[in-house]
Amino acid sequence: MDTGFGDLIHGFGVALQWQNLVYCLIGVLAGNLVGVLPGMGVLSAISILLPLTYGMPPVGAVLMLAGLAYGAQYGGAICSILLNLPCHPPHAVTCLDGFPLTKQGKGGTALGITMMGAVFGAAFGIIQMIFTAPYIARIAFSFGSAEICSLMLLGLLAGSTLAKGSPLKGVAMTILGLLLGLVGQDANTGVERFTFGIIDLDDGVELVALSLGLFGIAEFLRGVNNTAPIDTAYAKLGVSDMRPSRADMKRAAFPILRGTLIGSLCSMIPGTGPTIASFVAYAAEKKISKTPERFGHGAIEGVAAPESSTHSSVQGDFIPTMSLGIPGDAVMALLLGALIIHGVQPGPRLIIEHADIFWGLIASFWIGNLMLIFLNVPMIGIWVKMLMVPYRFLFPSALFFICIGVFAAKNTLFDVGTTLFFGLFGYLLLLLRFEPAPILLGFVLGPRFEENFRRALVIAHGDLNTFVERPISAVFLALCLLLVGTQVWVRLRGPKTRIPTTLLETE
Amino acid sequence: MALGGPLYRMSFSHRRDYYAGALMVLVGGGAAIIGSRYQMGSLTRMGPGYFPTVLGVILAFIGLVIAGSAAYVAPAAAEAPSLRPDWRGWLCIAAAALLFIGLARYAGLVAATFVCVFVAALGDRENSWKESALLAAGVTVFGVLLFAFVLHVQIPIFGGM
Numbered sequence: 173m174d175t176g177f178g179d180l181i182h183g184f185g186v187a188l189q190w191q192n193l194v195y196c197l198i199g200v201l202a203g204n205l206v207g208v209l210p211g212m213g214v215l216s217a218i219s220i221l222l223p224l225t226y227g228m229p230p231v232g233a234v235l236m237l238a239g240l241a242y243g244a245q246y247g248g249a250i251c252s253i254l255l256n257l258p259c260h261p262p263h264a265v266t267c268l269d270g271f272p273l274t275k276q277g278k279g280g281t282a283l284g285i286t287m288m289g290a291v292f293g294a295a296f297g298i299i300q301m302i303f304t305a306p307y308i309a310r311i312a313f314s315f316g317s318a319e320i321c322s323l324m325l326l327g328l329l330a331g332s333t334l335a336k337g338s339p340l341k342g343v344a345m346t347i348l349g350l351l352l353g354l355v356g357q358d359a360n361t362g363v364e365r366f367t368f369g370i371i372d373l374d375d376g377v378e379l380v381a382l383s384l385g386l387f388g389i390a391e392f393l394r395g396v397n398n399t400a401p402i403d404t405a406y407a408k409l410g411v412s413d414m415r416p417s418r419a420d421m422k423r424a425a426f427p428i429l430r431g432t433l434i435g436s437l438c439s440m441i442p443g444t445g446p447t448i449a450s451f452v453a454y455a456a457e458k459k460i461s462k463t464p465e466r467f468g469h470g471a472i473e474g475v476a477a478p479e480s481s482t483h484s485s486v487q488g489d490f491i492p493t494m495s496l497g498i499p500g501d502a503v504m505a506l507l508l509g510a511l512i513i514h515g516v517q518p519g520p521r522l523i524i525e526h527a528d529i530f531w532g533l534i535a536s537f538w539i540g541n542l543m544l545i546f547l548n549v550p551m552i553g554i555w556v557k558m559l560m561v562p563y564r565f566l567f568p569s570a571l572f573f574i575c576i577g578v579f580a581a582k583n584t585l586f587d588v589g590t591t592l593f594f595g596l597f598g599y600l601l602l603l604l605r606f607e608p609a610p611i612l613l614g615f616v617l618g619p620r621f622e623e624n625f626r627r628a629l630v631i632a633h634g635d636l637n638t639f640v641e642r643p644i645s646a647v648f649l650a651l652c653l654l655l656v657g658t659q660v661w662v663r664l665r666g667p668k669t670r671i672p673t674t675l676l677e678t679e
Numbered sequence: 680m681a682l683g684g685p686l687y688r689m690s691f692s693h694r695r696d697y698y699a700g701a702l703m704v705l706v707g708g709g710a711a712i713i714g715s716r717y718q719m720g721s722l723t724r725m726g727p728g729y730f731p732t733v734l735g736v737i738l739a740f741i742g743l744v745i746a747g748s749a750a751y752v753a754p755a756a757a758e759a760p761s762l763r764p765d766w767r768g769w770l771c772i773a774a775a776a777l778l779f780i781g782l783a784r785y786a787g788l789v790a791a792t793f794v795c796v797f798v799a800a801l802g803d804r805e806n807s808w809k810e811s812a813l814l815a816a817g818v819t820v821f822g823v824l825l826f827a828f829v830l831h832v833q834i835p836i837f838g839g840m
Contacts, residue, residue, distance in 0.1 A: 224830060340745055344703050347738045351710050354731050363717055363727040366710070389772065396768030396802050564806050568799035569818050571772065572792055575779040576826055576834075583833045585780045592776040604699035622730045634723030 180302065183531025186231060187539055192532065195232040199239020200540045204547055206240070207247020208558045209566060210259045210402065214244045215387040215612075218506050219380050220573050222513070223581035230514035231529050235536040237510050241503050242294065242486050242537070245446070246544045249286045249479055250555055254279055254407040261336070262446035262482040265454045269467060269474030274406045280413025281420055282475045283552065287545060288421070289428045289480030296432045297439065297487025298537045305495040305523065305530070312496055312520035317628035318638050320519075322648035324621050327498040328613060329652050330442040335501070337607035339659045345601075349611035352377050353618020360626065372586040379509045381578050381587040382615060385594025386601075386608040387502075388574045392567045393599040399563045409556050414549060416472075424476035427457050435481030439488025445501040446485040453481035487537060494522060494530055498617070502609040505616040512616070700746025707738025771802025787837040788827055792819045 186192060199221075206217040218240050225233035248260035249270075256271035258264030266286075273282040315323070328350075332342030355366045356376030367373040416424070431453040438449035457477040458467045467474050489500045497518030499505040508518050516526055523530045548555065578587045598608050632638035640646050711732050720726030775798040782791035796818045800811035826832040834840065 338745075340741060340748070341699065344738060344741045344745065347734055347741070348703075348706065351706075351731060351734050351738070354734075358727040361718075361727050365717060365727055365731060366713060389776070392772055392799075393769055396772060397765050397804050398768075564800070564803040565814055567772075567803075568775070568796045568811075568814060571775055571799045572779070572795050572818055572822060575776060575783075575795060576792075576822070576832060579783065579834070580826075580830070580832050585784055588776060588780050588783075592773060595776075596773065600702070604695055604702060606699065625730065626725045629722050629725065634721060636722065 179527060179531045180534065182527065183533075183535035186528045186532030187235065187535035192232050192235055192536065193539070195228070195236040196239050196536045196540050197543055199236035200243035200543050201547065203240035203243020203245075204247040204544065204555070205558065207244035207260060208250055208555050209247075209561060210251055210255065210257050210399075210559070210563060212259075212566065212570060213387050213391065214241060214260070214503055215506060215609075216384055216391070216570070216574065217244070218503065218510075219383040219388070220577040222380055222506070222510055223577050225510070226513070226581070230511070230516055230526075231532050233510060233514055234507070234529055234533055235540075237507055238490070238533060239536070239540045241507065242483070242540065243544055245482055245486055246287075246290060246548055247555065249290070250283065250548075250552075251559065253282045253286065253475070254409070254556065255402055255404065255559055257402065262450050262486075263479075264447075265450050265478045266475055268454070269469075269471050271406075272468070272470035273472070273475065276470055278470065279406060280409050281416045282472065283409070283548075284414040284416040285420060285424045285428075285472055285476050286479045287414070287548060288416075288424070289431065289476045290483045291541060291545065292428050293432045293435055293480035293483030293485075294487050294537070294541045296436060297484040298534060298541075300436050300439075300484075300488055301491050301494075301537075302534060305491050308491065309495040309520040309523045315520070315644065316642070317624040317631065318642050318645045319648065321621065321624045321628050322639055322645040322652070323496065324498060324617055324624070326648045326652050326655070327442045327492070327496075327500070328610075328617060328621075329655055330444070331499075331501060331613045332610040333655060333659050334441075334444050334448065335607060335609060336447070337605065339663075341606050342610050345606055345608060345610040346614040349614020349616075350618040350621065351614075352382065352611065353615045354622065359619065359623065372584060377615070378578070378581055378587045378590060379506075379513070379615070380581045381590040382594050383506060383612060384574045384578055385591040386598040386611060388570065389591060389595025390598030390602055390608070392571060393595065394602055395563060395567065402559070402562070404560055407556050407559055409552055411550055411552060414552060420472050424472050427473040427477040428480045430456065431477035431480035432484045434477075435484030436488050438481070439485040439491065439500070442492055442498065442500050444485075445489055445503075446482040449481040449485035450478035453477040490533070493518075494533070496520060497522065497620075499613060502612040505612045509612075509616045694749075696749030697746050700742045700744070700749065703742025703745060704739045705742075707735045707740070707742055709735070711735030711739060767804065768802040771798055775799035775802075783834050783840070785839045787839070788823055788832070788834045789819060789836055791834070792822045 202217060206212045206214060218237050221237065225236060248263040249266060251257050251259045252263040252266040253270035254274055256267050258267050270282050273279055328346050332346040333339035335342060355373055357364055357374055364374060434453045434456060435449040438444045454474060454477060457473050458464050461473060489504055493499045493504040493508055499508045511518050575588050578591045579585060581587060601608050628638060639649060714728050714731030714735050717728030718726035719728045775795045778798055779791050779795040782794055793815045797811050797815035800806045800814050823836060827836050
């Protein structure tokens, strides 16, 4: 057997150790909570918990932080369907049909179908990872520095141009992130760069401080006194409401299947995360429907397809992160950063050298998703109550957690100041319509990018042609050109088929 | 539409991309200038200055393109939600973080937590003094229990570091 079921069983052995079960539970529980609470993001939640994992073994840390990433998807759906709040971008499109269903008193049905779609999508994504990730890693074994460099360039370009917002501004943010990643001592020469004489910056900018500034404090500065009052009139629900009728299940079955396939395709293209997957799935479902006029007025297909595609794409996003060390979006960049902090070198060797992490993670996906079902179906009432927590109580508490979380990362108050600085700077970027997410991508990949770039040119005696002469590297560069070319072409042709940006921008 | 037209007559949303581009030119240019002071080296043996200088130049160039294409943004695409400055919220959030730093250093975890949450809560116009104090007290009890006794964070409960 090529993919080794023995490895998977070994993974279950790791994930089922009781402390890892507890870490996984904490992760998915915190993720679900963050997903439900309007105004809290996955990125800030992972960043707050990251310093607390420093004392833990790397396996437990990764299981927990990953649990946050996919756990939040369950909570985010509740928020969209019951409150019409697109607090998580991947679930924004679910509002369109989820909330009308809630208004008709069928919110429970929508959530029930969402759960089914989630389980199916996630299961598909995990299986896809079991079969493709080791295979991709094996191909990548033969990559030299030049190939890795070109591949990273492709990942960075895709991550910045395919996400929401202006592609040009996305690239600018990526470069800004690369520059921020250079702060501190240069690994090759020991020269201090961009430290401005501040000793605390010798080790570089703290990942947690950067991320909590950009995605925590900056979001609070935007959200304070600026959040619409929440309409909780329809958010009443019990367990018994969640069983969908036979007719609904029949109607949702194929949309779930199609959504899952779209999600898994989107996860294969670097840079297209769950948000794009859910929009594409919704659009596709509406297009092939015989009754497209029902969409927007409570069509169950409009909930089933995007939700299952989100889940399959979130799980699939782990594939490039774990097999190549190239994250597709900011959440994965943060997870990769966590691995690096724990001394795990990301890249194709990870699956072999840290088999317990890779297979343990996959096994924990199964366990975590199972836990989430048990957390969400019988306990739906508790989550619905959580929805009522107003933002004006939430953000001051979260600010405290951010301050102490950043402090705990390195036991220095300097980093709390850094966080505030990046918060203010991040808010300035938001005002100027920059999307800060690619900064994290550049920041995490920056040092490895420079290192490989330097090494590739040392090997090639300073000949830049090495990137085009090596065939695999040339293919990646050609893909980069194709990507940029399409973007320019689409832009010049004018925006015709654009995703409704108003929805995307209300985070 | 002439480039460099009367900027003062444009709304913020029209000028936004000029500012955005200018910021990137500033950051990129700054990085390139500082980067070029480090040893550049050659392509074969790159010094620490090579990569930052190149990145800075590219960023500054992209900034120019952003500012340059600002004039071509269709009015419909430039429309934006009204931009109300919210000094109370902004100042309170910034002050809360700064007070946390100061108080954690000199007065301990309890004071830092309470003041941080209290000041941040006052940033929201709907929170009364009493509500803010209650919230701060609640978070303080929970926070001290969790961070001091369970997770052993290195800030003394009372007193300076």
